[in-house]
Amino acid sequence: MNTRTIIYVFLIVINISSCAAWPKDPVNDPESNFEVLWQEFSDCYALFDVKGVDWDQVYSDYRPLVSQNSTDEELFAVFISMLTLLNDTHVKISSPFDYFKSGQGYNTDQFFSINVVKNNYLTNPKSTSGDYFTYGYLTPEIGYIHISTMTSGETTAESYEKWVEPIDSILKGFSNTSALVIDVRHNGGGLPANAKYIAGRFTDKERIYNTSYTKNGPGKNDFGPAIVNSFLPGGTYYSNPVVLLTDNNTASAAEDFTLAMNTIPNVIHMGSPTTGILSLALKRELQNGWVYTISVQKILDNNGVCPEGTGILPNAGNIIYNTNAEIEAGIDNQLASAITFLES
């Protein structure tokens, strides 16, 4: 055997290994893009039964609308039509020329203004850096904390983001109060870990708040094992009565927070129902450059109910809405009801 032989053998090995069944990208035409998107939802979307959508029927109805000659705008319109059926705000599709979010998205008929709260209800209002927490006194006995988001988008090695840490000093400042209003209205969500961190300040023991099932196969009922999610006590413990305020723009991880707080006996949930989008939404891409997100989880509350689409309802008798006229007049009916409840 000589050098040449060794090199030949090596090159053959390289060629065999690199050519062995290497997959190509899917063809980039309208029909293939439709097939890839439909199939990915078929394999990974977790909520067909909750939404009452027959995805195979969707294929039958919408596939004929796409041809090789469909324009990008026409294909996007078909995607909008079929994804609208899911009524799921975590399902989104984005292209260079258009953007679509299934479900109701941001509800412009949910009236809330942090400025109304600060100007008309709070004594000496303060905010943390980034306005993640806005807080102050509603009365000398009742404190107020608004949480504007559940994420800052920062990358951290910890399970939670740094912006949540001031909650401990804020709660220490409220140690002289007899009750608190925790307001997550218009909180669009973020990281569940941040929600658990904050909720942990209001519990004296570990509490289970939901159970998640994630798709683990292409079958409609292929879900992984139940993952029981809980939150732990930590930091400054606040044990007095709490009213949790939500509205229809309380979404995603803010709904995890709502479920967590609802497990605590001294928490009363008031306001209006939450959005109802709790699943992890994972991004996928199409060969034509568009990206979309899929809800891959089914999440059940402690009663076995899936709040997707319906949202988490406040305690019976405590559903209250604000009107635009009230907010424009500087009145926050939901917050006023919470104060009345706590004073009584």
Next chain:
Amino acid sequence: MKQKTIVITILLILCIEISAQQHTISVQPGFFINLYKDEVTSPLNHWALSMGVILTYEFESDMNIHKVDISFTMGESRNSITGTKYLYRYVDPDTGDIIEDYYTRTKENMNITLNYTYNRKIFSGSTYSIWPGLQFCYTFNMQFSDFPTFNSYISIGPSLLQKFCFSDKDEIKASIGIPLLSFVVRPPYAGVDDQVLDMAFSNPLLLYTTGKLMTVNKYFSVNANIEYRRKFLPWLEGYIGLQTKYTYIAEPRPKWDYTLDLLPGINFTF
């Protein structure tokens, strides 16, 4: 008595080998090409071109070669739609106005590998020798995109090394390894679930509890390496190598991975 004879024989062999042993430490900065397609995250092929480095320690005696190498690469991962600008809309919560903006997506791919290979000479001619052996491979891979995905493979299998010395100063080594049994940690079918997120944040080592044992029908990999060495000084060699690896993993959704590393470097022998 028989045991003593065996022990003495082994010690004698070791002494002979130690007298002829050679340690080599190599530093190989290189150019790494990684082509992959992971259907857990995307239907598209991705490629990452990156600079990296491989550190190698080799212990060679007349009959045995032990080789340990560790490599690290990290680079931007691209595909056919990289650079696309995406439109998105959101409502300003203060004003209620609908705001339109554009964003682009980036992806990063990180690989760390640790390999240990043991080869023993079974045939030796005047210039050519054959060294079959065993290879242990550890791979740690992370893809950073819209959500991070974690892959890790620990595998063991046979390897075959061939050496061709065509002068006192010049040598070519070629080797091939095929893992037969592998412990594979892959992201879940959908990409992420609550269990993986909890583990990743609380103790990433727990991710290894989600791994599976796989044989070649589900984890097939072949790696090959060819290198040319030229001795400049008794303690210094020049080196150029080409290293390639193909991997196919069937679960939870298929992943194909191919790497080609071009490695110039220097070896210090002592």
